[in-house]
Amino acid sequence: xxxxxxxxxxxxxxxxxxxHAEGLFLTSSFVFSSAAEAAxxxxxxxxxxxxxxxxxxTVAIFEERLAALEGGERAIATASGMAAVLAxxxxxxxxxxxxxxxxxxxxxxxxLFSNVLARFGVETVFADPTDLPTFEAVLERTxxxxxxxxxxxxxxxxxxxxxxxxxxxxxxxxxxxxxxCFATPVLQQPLKLGADLVIHSATKYxxxxxxxxxxxVVGAAALLEEVYRFLRVAGPSLSPFNAWVLLKGLETxxxxxxxxxxxxxxxxxxxxxxPRVVQVRYPGLPSHPHHARAHQQMRGFGGIIAFEVAGGRTxxxxxxxxxxxFSITANLGDAKSTITHPATTxxxxxxxxxxxxxxxxxxLIRLSIGLEDPDDLCDDLAAALACLAR
Ligand SMILES: *Cc1c(COP(=O)(O)O)cnc(C)c1O
Numbered sequence: 001x002x003x004x005x006x007x008x009x010x011x012x013x014x015x016x017x018x019x020h021a022e023g024l025f026l027t028s029s030f031v032f033s034s035a036a037e038a039a040x041x042x043x044x045x046x047x048x049x050x051x052x053x054x055x056x057x058t059v060a061i062f063e064e065r066l067a068a069l070e071g072g073e074r075a076i077a078t079a080s081g082m083a084a085v086l087a088x089x090x091x092x093x094x095x096x097x098x099x100x101x102x103x104x105x106x107x108x109x110x111x112l113f114s115n116v117l118a119r120f121g122v123e124t125v126f127a128d129p130t131d132l133p134t135f136e137a138v139l140e141r142t143x144x145x146x147x148x149x150x151x152x153x154x155x156x157x158x159x160x161x162x163x164x165x166x167x168x169x170x171x172x173x174x175x176x177x178x179x180x181c182f183a184t185p186v187l188q189q190p191l192k193l194g195a196d197l198v199i200h201s202a203t204k205y206x207x208x209x210x211x212x213x214x215x216x217v218v219g220a221a222a223l224l225e226e227v228y229r230f231l232r233v234a235g236p237s238l239s240p241f242n243a244w245v246l247l248k249g250l251e252t253x254x255x256x257x258x259x260x261x262x263x264x265x266x267x268x269x270x271x272x273x274x275p276r277v278v279q280v281r282y283p284g285l286p287s288h289p290h291h292a293r294a295h296q297q298m299r300g301f302g303g304i305i306a307f308e309v310a311g312g313r314t315x316x317x318x319x320x321x322x323x324x325x326f327s328i329t330a331n332l333g334d335a336k337s338t339i340t341h342p343a344t345t346x347x348x349x350x351x352x353x354x355x356x357x358x359x360x361x362x363x364l365i366r367l368s369i370g371l372e373d374p375d376d377l378c379d380d381l382a383a384a385l386a387c388l389a390r
Contacts, residue, residue: 010064014057022058025058054232074219076227078217087231089122089146098125099148100125102151103126104358107350129149130153132164148177151183154366159290162193176197180199181205186254202246204333206253213242267378270381278308305366319387322387325337325380343362347360
């Protein structure tokens with residue numbers, strides 16, 4: 001079936017009473033008909049649910065639907081996106097292992113690898129995966145167990161050639177993990193391009209309306225069985241209620257992503273033509289350094305735009321404080337458009353030198369384009385940018 005159908009229908013064969021909307025099973029545990037059945041289910045010899053930390057019907061529908069959308073054999077839902085990153089790390093890494101990670105990642109992912117996992121003897125080397133020769137050299141030199149990347153990158157929307165990185169990763173027998181949060185399976189399916197695992201912050205586009213936290217790991221059944229064993233004992237599990245909300249989100253994901261892309265293209269073109277804007281980073285613009293790669297790899301260019309104004313932090317903050325429609329929040333992937341200053345929020349804990357090397361300047365602003373009329377968003381930005389002239 002095609003993606004729009006999968007988004008609405010996958011997993012629905014679990015209906016019990018002919019309910020049309022997916023059933024919400026708010027129960028911590030399940031009852032067995034006999035001691036023998038309890039024993040068989042605990043041993044994994046009989047099908048059926050036991051305890052919602054490691055299995056719940058509503059969560060299972062969400063897992064099936066997301067796995068189908070990503071083209072993976074199985075998905076395991078987690079309490080948040082960070083719980084998904086942690087689950088992958090705790091499942092596949094041990095003391096003495098090395099990780100090579102993209103340098104432009106979600107802030108908490110950088111903190112998790114460089115501060116938390118470092119205490120358990122896992123060393124992480126950060127490198128730029130959009131620069132293939134350099135990234136390949138780092139892989140050769142460090143021989144990591146796991147490679148972790150995001151594409152488009154955060155906040156500059158750099159595009160990583162997933163097929164090429166997957167090839168290099170396979171050559172050194174490491175696992176390639178892709179955080180597919182910005183693109184979603186509607187715009188790109190990393191597993192089909194050679195990634196071993198996809199992780200999601202379902203909190204963003206998969207929900208799409210800023211209501212709940214959630215996450216997931218998706219991939220081949222053999223790898224996911226190991227993730228499941230970690231989740232079963234460690235417990236960063238998704239709540240059935242959140243799974244139910246996320247199922248409603250998935251139903252509209254394809255239509256929402258089409259609108260996010262269309263609106264963002266309109267706003268990016270507006271910004272690119274504005275005299276007060278020094279630079280716009282949106283993969284859909286021909287001026288974007290990885291435009292051709294994005295065109296080849298993605299079915300749309302996404303809803304995230306980064307742009308730079310002259311005048312550094314003062315000017316950037318002035319624009320942020322002058323918009324009326326955009327919400328000032330670091331969240332993204334919402335129906336409501338958001339605006340943020342990466343250098344002092346999401347990427348504020350990095351040293352100024354690291355930020356400068358990445359290209360995250362003090363004048364950089366990141367937008368997540370929502371579902372409002374794009375002309376209203378352009379009007380709002382025009383008024384805010386006009387404040388700079390004075
Ligand atoms: C938000 C986000 C995360 C973390 O997800 P939570 O649900 O907030 O834990 C991970 N990766 C990316 C790219 C994100 O935007």
